[in-house]
Amino acid sequence: MTILNIFSDGLHFITHLNDYLTDWMREYGNWLYGILFLIIFVETGLVVMPLLPGDSLLFAAGALAADPKNDFSIFILLPLLILAALLGDNTNYYIGSKFGVRIFDLKWKLLKREYLDQTHEFYEKHGGKALIMARFVPIIRTFAPFAAGLGTMSYRKFIGFCIAGAVLWVCSISLLGYTLGSHPWVQKNFEIVVLGIIGISLVPVLFQVIKSKLQKN
Numbered sequence: 001m002t003i004l005n006i007f008s009d010g011l012h013f014i015t016h017l018n019d020y021l022t023d024w025m026r027e028y029g030n031w032l033y034g035i036l037f038l039i040i041f042v043e044t045g046l047v048v049m050p051l052l053p054g055d056s057l058l059f060a061a062g063a064l065a066a067d068p069k070n071d072f073s074i075f076i077l078l079p080l081l082i083l084a085a086l087l088g089d090n091t092n093y094y095i096g097s098k099f100g101v102r103i104f105d106l107k108w109k110l111l112k113r114e115y116l117d118q119t120h121e122f123y124e125k126h127g128g129k130a131l132i133m134a135r136f137v138p139i140i141r142t143f144a145p146f147a148a149g150l151g152t153m154s155y156r157k158f159i160g161f162c163i164a165g166a167v168l169w170v171c172s173i174s175l176l177g178y179t180l181g182s183h184p185w186v187q188k189n190f191e192i193v194v195l196g197i198i199g200i201s202l203v204p205v206l207f208q209v210i211k212s213k214l215q216k217n
Contacts, residue, residue, distance in 0.1 A: 017053065017060035018181075018190050025064065025072060033076060036061055037084045040170075043142060044088030054138065055173055056194045062174035063181020063190075074178050078171060085135075085166035089145040093158055096149025128161040135169035138198070173197075 025032045036057065043054050058081065065074040134144035148158050180186050186193055 016191070017056055017194065018063055018187075021060050021064050022070075025070060029071075032072070033080055036077070037080055040081050040084040041088045041091075044085050044145070045091035046088075046142075054141065055136070055197050058170060058173040059177035059181070059194065059197055060190075062177025062179075063186070064177075065174075066178045066182045074174070078174060081170045081174065082166050085170055086162060089162045089166065090159075092142070092145035093149040093155070093162075096146040096151075097155075098149075100146065100150035128157070131158070131161040132165040132168065135165040141169075 021032070024035060028035065039057060040054065061077055061081070062074065064070055065072045065077055131144055131148060134140045145158070145162065180193075
């Protein structure tokens with residue numbers, strides 16, 4: 001299977017999450033809560049798995065809960081996925097704080113000790129805001145808690161922003177799906193909506209890339 005095929009299959013999965021979740025609910029019933037918990041935990045908790053569809057998954061899950069024909073409760077979904085996001089972030093923070101420094105001691109060409117010092121300075125200055133904003137940016141949200149632990153941000157400072165970010169992220173996107181998911185236009189154009197969510201979430205990354213290039217010039 002080529003990279004193009006993998007990308008095509010992944011894009012199809014993400015843009016048809018509503019159909020996949022509906023099929024999973026019919027096949028697995030209440031186990032779907034556990035499946036969603038695991039996906040959110042892995043995306044936020046394992047630094048090697050940053051490409052899972054967090055934002056679109058939350059939106060699709062909220063939309064699924066909005067359909068009265070489905071035995072799927074938003075009141076179970078929200079606290080469960082908040083807990084998954086919190087456990088994921090704390091796992092990533094622990095890995096970064098306990099093992100991250102050793103990675104830099106390996107003397108790999110792509111990893112320099114100065115990066116660790118820069119990470120520490122960045123989180124001392126922007127830590128809280130960075131953690132909350134990172135929640136809404138794919139890939140970045142996976143690395144942010146790892147970098148926080150790696151940059152020796154105190155856990156007391158980390159946990160407060162971690163909780164705020166998890167609650168804001170899960171509730172805002174899931175409730176957006178819950179509110180709009182039953183609308184006929186959204187149901188008919190779910191692929192466009194999901195691509196729009198992905199596009200909006202990538203805006204901060206594109207902005208930072210452009211800003212860095214302009215500063216270099």
